[in-house]
Amino acid sequence: MIKQELTQFAADQQRRFDASTSPQTRKAQGHFGTPAPLARFMADMFSNFPATECRILDPGAGVGTLSVAICQRALEQKRPCSLYLELWENDAHLLPLLHESMRHCQHAMRDAGHQLKWVIRDDDFILGNCQRSLFDRGPEPSFHRVIMNPPYFKLRKESTQAQVMKHVVHGQPNIYSLFMAAAADLLVPGGEMVAITPRSYFNGPYFRKFRKWFFDRLSARSIHVFQSRTEAFKEDAVLQESVILHAEKGGLPQPILLTTSHGRSLAGMQRRTVPYENVIDDRNGDHVVRVTSNAVEEEILAVIDRLPLRFSEAGFEISTGPVVNFRCLDFLRHEQADDTAPLLWMHNVRPFITRFPPKNGKPTHI
Numbered sequence: 001m002i003k004q005e006l007t008q009f010a011a012d013q014q015r016r017f018d019a020s021t022s023p024q025t026r027k028a029q030g031h032f033g034t035p036a037p038l039a040r041f042m043a044d045m046f047s048n049f050p051a052t053e054c055r056i057l058d059p060g061a062g063v064g065t066l067s068v069a070i071c072q073r074a075l076e077q078k079r080p081c082s083l084y085l086e087l088w089e090n091d092a093h094l095l096p097l098l099h100e101s102m103r104h105c106q107h108a109m110r111d112a113g114h115q116l117k118w119v120i121r122d123d124d125f126i127l128g129n130c131q132r133s134l135f136d137r138g139p140e141p142s143f144h145r146v147i148m149n150p151p152y153f154k155l156r157k158e159s160t161q162a163q164v165m166k167h168v169v170h171g172q173p174n175i176y177s178l179f180m181a182a183a184a185d186l187l188v189p190g191g192e193m194v195a196i197t198p199r200s201y202f203n204g205p206y207f208r209k210f211r212k213w214f215f216d217r218l219s220a221r222s223i224h225v226f227q228s229r230t231e232a233f234k235e236d237a238v239l240q241e242s243v244i245l246h247a248e249k250g251g252l253p254q255p256i257l258l259t260t261s262h263g264r265s266l267a268g269m270q271r272r273t274v275p276y277e278n279v280i281d282d283r284n285g286d287h288v289v290r291v292t293s294n295a296v297e298e299e300i301l302a303v304i305d306r307l308p309l310r311f312s313e314a315g316f317e318i319s320t321g322p323v324v325n326f327r328c329l330d331f332l333r334h335e336q337a338d339d340t341a342p343l344l345w346m347h348n349v350r351p352f353i354t355r356f357p358p359k360n361g362k363p364t365h366i
Contacts, residue, residue, distance in 0.1 A: 013063040030151030039069035061087035064101035071105040082115040150179035171206040202289035211287040218247040222257035332363035340365035
């Protein structure tokens with residue numbers, strides 16, 4: 001009953017906030033509340049709490065759903081435990097709800113014989129936990145666990161947050177990766193992070209610098225993938241591929257548990273254990289994260305890995321993103337010329353063959 005009560009309380013808090021704000025406002029702030037079933041799943045990813053006080057960080061806490069899930073897990077333990085929760089949230093509209101959530105958890109924990117201390121930091125998490133100068137080392141690592149659903153929005157490269165985190169920034173950064181890096185710095189050796197984020201950092205040049213920095217310090221332990229792009233955060237109509245990463249700071253590479261579900265309902269979840277190097281591919285120094293959803297995709301990946309040449313060795317260069325058709329209308333051509341290159345679309349690429357030119361009236365050159 002306690003578990004359901006805490007879960008329901010957190011869900012009610014999120015509904016109260018959603019009802020008082022518009023989707024446009026929440027999107028501008030990068031706030032997408034964690035559904036209670038996913039919060040419980042994330043809390044269960046951690047190893048057991050230590051016998052001594054466990055220090056837990058929840059950056060971008062929102063209404064506190066993830067911290068509530070941590071308390072739920074503690075209530076299910078037979079032996080008493082002691083938790084210290086540090087929650088960072090600087091949205092004035094969320095703070096009253098967050099305080100309510102933590103007071104509710106504190107009563108439940110105390111009544112069950114557990115100890116809970118908590119503090120809410122009403123400040124910018126990045127600026128409050130960075131090395132501001134060569135003479136300022138920043139906060140020392142002190143947390144055993146990090147659980148997070150960080151905000152999601154793009155930053156200007158010139159922004160203060162991007163400047164103080166320039167050691168992980170390349171191109172136009174997204175604030176969620178800066179949250180992950182700042183939180184990783186606050187973990188003690190052997191500490192664990194569980195984060196639900198977009199999967200855009202898994203590959204591509206924008207996140208190359210971040211991936212190398214992050215996976216040089218933390219080893220992935222498990223990754224959960226949602227097959228649907230809309231189900232995980234359907235209340236906010238988020239069209240984004242989300243993943244949940246569980247990683248250990250300073251841990252040695254070992255086989256990674258890959259799990260897959262359609263959406264937030266984890267019934268029928270598929271589980272597979274895959275060699276570490278098959279997932280975190282560092283052959284080019286890029287730490288590309290390659291996640292397969294089933295055995296067929298694993299075999300496709302194995303076939304590709306057995307090809308005799310990589311693209312660069314065959315004289316090709318690949319760059320994704322620069323050509324977005326509706327932004328390049330002035331450059332698109334229907335006929336070949338001396339100053340054009342062939343333009344391949346998805347419909348040109350068929351199984352084991354490239355058909356060019358197409359017969360559907362789309363531009364064929366750029």
